[in-house]
Amino acid sequence: MKNENEAIEKIDNLIEGLTALKEFLSEEPELNLCPYSIHYTLYASDKDEFSRLAATLVGGAGSIEKKYDNYSCSVTRKFSEHVEVSVNIEREQVCEKIVVGKKIVPSYYSPEHEEEVVEWKCK
Numbered sequence: 848m849k850n851e852n853e854a855i856e857k858i859d860n861l862i863e864g865l866t867a868l869k870e871f872l873s874e875e876p877e878l879n880l881c882p883y884s885i886h887y888t889l890y891a892s893d894k895d896e897f898s899r900l901a902a903t904l905v906g907g908a909g910s911i912e913k914k915y916d917n918y919s920c921s922v923t924r925k926f927s928e929h930v931e932v933s934v935n936i937e938r939e940q941v942c943e944k945i946v947v948g949k950k951i952v953p954s955y956y957s958p959e960h961e962e963e964v965v966e967w968k969c970k
Contacts, residue, residue, distance in 0.1 A: 861887075884929040891936040900934040915942075915967065942969035 865885075872878055891897035901922040905911050910925045920941050923933040938944075948964040 884931070887932045889932070889934045891934055891940075894936070894941050897934060897936040897941060904932060904934060915969070917965075920969070938967065942967040 868885075889900055891900055897920075904922055904924040907924065912923045912925070914921045914923070915938060918938055919935050920938050921933050921935040923931050925931045945966045945968060946963045947966050949961050950964050952960055952962050
């Protein structure tokens with residue numbers, strides 16, 4: 848029960864902050880001319896938590912985008928042009944990294960060096 852109450856308090860605090868931001872932006876037309884956005888990011892600590900949070904994001908209205916890069920995996924739900932929520936996790940926690948070769952990276956800003964060529968097997 849304590850964790851649930853703490854979660855509700857955090858959500859209430861977030862909503863209070865967003866409401867105050869809305870009022871502030873409404874009163875400051877100069878700031879409304881600038882491009883702005885709110886990106887709320889959750890960082891999952893393990894695969895199960897990531898799966899649970901991602902499923903929660905996917906289960907509502909709005910567009911969904913999955914992204915992968917060499918370091919992370921994210922699922923983002925866009926609520927409007929300027930508001931989105933993402934859940935992120937290190938890619939190695941949800942995908943298997945398979946080294947398929949090596950390549951030489953020429954010297955630009957660092958000395959020439961060898962890097963792994965990898966493929967990811969994600970579930």
